[in-house]
Amino acid sequence: MFNWFSNISDHAQHLTQRLHHLLAPPGATCLTCGARAILSSLYPGICPRCVELIPWIRSIRCLRCGRGVGCPDCARLHMQNRSFILNRSAVQYNPLMKEWIGMYKFRGHERYAPLLTALLIQAFQAMSEEQNAALAKETPAPVAHPATPAQQTKPQWRPDAVTYVPVSGERLAERGFNQAEQLAAGLATACRLPIIDLLQRQINTTKQSFKSRGERIETMKKAFSINPDGMQLIEELYRRSHLPTQKGMSHAKPIQILLIDDIYTTGSTLDACGQVILNAGFSMEIPVEIYTLTLARS
Known part of the structure; x- marks a missing residue:
């Protein structure tokens, strides 16, 4: 009798699940x-x-930092000498984006990773189109050889490598991952770009979101350094990216590095990281240009 009732109960539960599914x-x-x-x-x-x-940044008002609204930061005189050429961001850092990034960054919901990476990839594609258009305007038309028809070639902007803002060992142990590294890895894989581990964090800074603009800048000044093998990585990148001329000399074209982070607020973190990379290149007489790309712009 008990088995009969048990079978009836199981059958009813199965029918209920099927009905719910239908x-x-x-x-x-x-x-x-x-x-x-x-x-x-x-x-x-x-x-x-x-x-x-999704609050896309579709119209850029500040060509330097990529902000969709007026930017008082970039108008400041001392901000004209930042280490990066320009920054672009995918979305505005509104309450919705704060929730999405927070779910991934602080609560470890890994299912957000493909979504956030997809936003960053789209921003990179828009950034590439913008830079290609700018290069096309700057590049003079090719001069035809008398015996050869002119071949119009469009210049293409493409960074030589991707790197990312590092987190401290303490923060890495707390979260289990570096969100900027994960975003950079996803972008590099999708766009077939090399990713290099250039930077390390020297000090564990407290959360930047609780600090004023001036405090952020001051905190970041000595927060980063080049990795022990970072100089070698820059040198190898330069060799791979520059073919020798007929006289055996390398072109002086700078290597272009795309630096990734999750959120751009004042730009102090990206500026500090970029300066470390520029200084490393300068010490080896290797010209470097830094471009930055972030998921969100506050």
């Missing part, structure tokens, strides 16, 4: 809002409604 909306559960829907094919894990809420 009546439930099609698709899967959205990572961010929890709704059941057909998820986006471009932005992993989220529904079309959440895709519409």
Whole structure:
């Protein structure tokens, strides 16, 4: 008798599960809002409604830092000598993006990684298109040889390598990963760019979000240094990126390094990291240009 009732109960439970599956909306559960829907094919894990809420920076007001609104920081005289050529960011750091990044960065929800990486990749593609357009304007048209028709070649901007802002050993132990490194690795893999580990954090700075603009800048001044093998990596990158001329001399074209972080606030972290890389290159007489790309811009 007991077995009979048990079989009936199991059968009823199975029918209930099937009925729930049939009546439930099609698709899967959205990572961010929890709704059941057909998820986006471009932005992993989220529904079309959440895709519409992404606060893209579509119109750049400040060509230096990539801000979508007026930027008093870049107007300051002492900010004109920052180590990076320019910064671009994917999205505005609004409450929604703060939640998404926080879920990944502080709570360890790894399912957010593909989504956030997809946002960064799209920003990189837009950045590349912008730089290619700028190069096309700067490059003079080729002069044809009398016996050879002119061949129009479009210049292409492409960084020689990707690197990232490091975290301290204490922060790494606390989170289990470096979010900037993960974003950089995802971008490098998708865009087939080499990724190099150039920097290390010398001191464990307290959370920057609680500091004023001046305190952020002061804290970052001595926070980073070049990795023990960083000089060799820069030298190898320079050799790979520069073919010898007919006279056996290398071109003087700087190597271009793309520096990745998750959030741009004042730019002090990126500036400090870029300065360390520039100083390392200068000590070896290797010209370096730093470009920065972040997930969000506050």
